[in-house]
Amino acid sequence: MLTPTHMFFAVALAYILKLPRIPALIGGLVLDLDLIFSLTGLGFPFVHRGIMHTAVFVIVISAITYPVFKKKYHSCSFVLGAFSHLSLDIITGGVLLLYPLGTFFVYNLVSYDNLFANVGICLLSTAVFLLYYSRPNFAETKNQRIIMFAAVVFLSLLISYIGAFIPYTI
């Protein structure tokens, strides 16, 4: 997906799990900073969807930034944002999640720049923001959070699946 979609989706999941939003936003954003590698010409793994789109990178960055965030929940939120990003990338072309292992994680549902999928997930996330903003005590219990989380993930997959039939791109 496009970077704003990653950010919206990460923050929506943080809302649902009652985690701080800013670290999730950063987690959803930071992996795509590897686009800058295209200017360097370094080659693999220093390419877009290379070393910065791996579990190792997320773990190392969350360990390095742990003293900055200071709170455990902030690091959890960052990891949530980063893994939500990787999940959306898996359904839009794939990533080498367990690099340096060579297994390519991909389940191509839709193109990363699909208009319907990107706008749909941003709108779904916005609906989540509005819901939790207007009703701060919504879905407080652990089970309710799990159901909401599963519902939003399912709807995002459904939106992506439908998007594949509507081939307009951004």
Ligand SMILES: [Zn+2]
């Ligand atoms: Zn990405």
